[in-house]
Amino acid sequence: MGNSWSVIDESLLEFQLIPIAELPPADWYFFYSGKGASFFLQQSEPPKGIKLGCLGQSAADVLEAAGFTPDYVGDGHPERVAVSWLPVVKKQQVVFVQAQQSRASVQKLLSNHIQGEALVVYDNRMKTQVNHQNTDYLIFTSPLNFQAYVKHHKIGPQQRVIGIGATTAVTFSAASVKDYRIATVPSEAGLVQCLLDWEQEQPQ
Numbered sequence: 484m485g486n487s488w489s490v491i492d493e494s495l496l497e498f499q500l501i502p503i504a505e506l507p508p509a510d511w512y513f514f515y516s517g518k519g520a521s522f523f524l525q526q527s528e529p530p531k532g533i534k535l536g537c538l539g540q541s542a543a544d545v546l547e548a549a550g551f552t553p554d555y556v557g558d559g560h561p562e563r564v565a566v567s568w569l570p571v572v573k574k575q576q577v578v579f580v581q582a583q584q585s586r587a588s589v590q591k592l593l594s595n596h597i598q599g600e601a602l603v604v605y606d607n608r609m610k611t612q613v614n615h616q617n618t619d620y621l622i623f624t625s626p627l628n629f630q631a632y633v634k635h636h637k638i639g640p641q642q643r644v645i646g647i648g649a650t651t652a653v654t655f656s657a658a659s660v661k662d663y664r665i666a667t668v669p670s671e672a673g674l675v676q677c678l679l680d681w682e683q684e685q686p687q
Contacts, residue, residue: 491616491618493614493616494610494628495609495610495613495627495628495631495632496607496608496609496610496625496627496628496631497607497608497609497610498518498522498605498606498607499605499606499608500522500525500526500604500605501522501583501603501604501605501606502526503523503526503527503602503604506527506530506578506602507578507600507602508530508576509533509575509576509577509578509600510533510534510572510575510576510577511533511534511535511536511554511572511575511576511577511578512529512530512533512534512535512536512577512578512580512602513535513536513537513538513577513578513579513580513589513590514535514536514537514538514542514545514546514580515538515542515579515580515581515582515585515588515589516538516539516541516542516582517541517542517544517545518582518605518607519542519580519581519582519604519605520537520542520545520546520580521545522604522605523580523602523604524545524546524549526604528549528551529551534554534555535551535552535553535554535555536553536554536555536556536557536568536572536577537553537555537556537557538557538559538561538564538589539556539557539558539559539669539670540556540559540670541559541670542556543556555568555571555572558668558669559647559648559668559669559670560648560649560669561588561589561592561648561649561650562592562649564589565589565592565593568589568593569593569596572593572596572597573596573597574596574597574598575597575598576597576598576599576600577590577593577597577598577599577600578599578600578601578602579599579600579601579602580602580604581601581602581603581604582603582604582605582606582607583603583605583606583607584606584607584608584627585601585603586626586650587601588650607627609627609630609631609634610631612635613631613632613634613635613636615635615636616636617639618642619641619642619643620642620643620644620645620678620681621638621642621643621644621645622644622645622646622674622678623644623645623646623647623651624646624647624651624674625647625648625651626648626650626651626653626654629646629651629654629655629658630654633658638660643662643663643664643681644660644662644663644664645663645664645665645666645674645677645678645681646663646664646665646666647665647666647669647670647673647674648665648669649665651665652665664677664681665677
């Protein structure tokens with residue numbers, strides 16, 4: 484591949500807003516993703532006096548762009564976020580702003596220590612038609628994106644697979660994907676670095 488890269492950017496999911504009937508009372512509102520924060524802010528604003536938590540920087544960026552400062556921003560890894568956030572949020576009431584198909588990872592990890600409630604603000608469905616990509620690398624930003632792709636196409640024997648997050652890694656393993664990497668940092672920059680590191684390991 485050398486220094487020349489050709490990138491195909493395609494979402495394998497369809498998104499649709501789900502109306503918020505009412506905002507539940509809570510001590511915290513927690514946002515799993517930037518998309519969840521965006522769909523929430525299209526309809527409402529965080530109630531005054533409620534603290535805001537984010538799984539990672541993408542959700543924080545959306546909130547900050549709208550003028551809201553998160554009180555907690557994790558590193559994007561659900562297990563580490565649950566551990567680091569627990570001392571702050573223990574025994575409190577938390578509303579988790581999420582997608583219809585969310586794995587509710589942080590809520591499940593903290594279920595014995597908090598009062599958690601889901602607030603679904605958008606639906607994320609797999610597309611019925613997904614284009615085959617004859618590329619050297621396939622990069623997936625969520626388990627659902629990966630599931631949408633392999634529902635229609637097989638991973639080629641020479642294709643290398645990259646993903647974000649521990650839940651995506653579990654999905655890769657469950658599908659018997661042998662040659663994959665997970666970005667150390669769950670961000671676009673982390674994905675690029677993972678790709679470059681892996682490329683440098685390839686025989687020249």
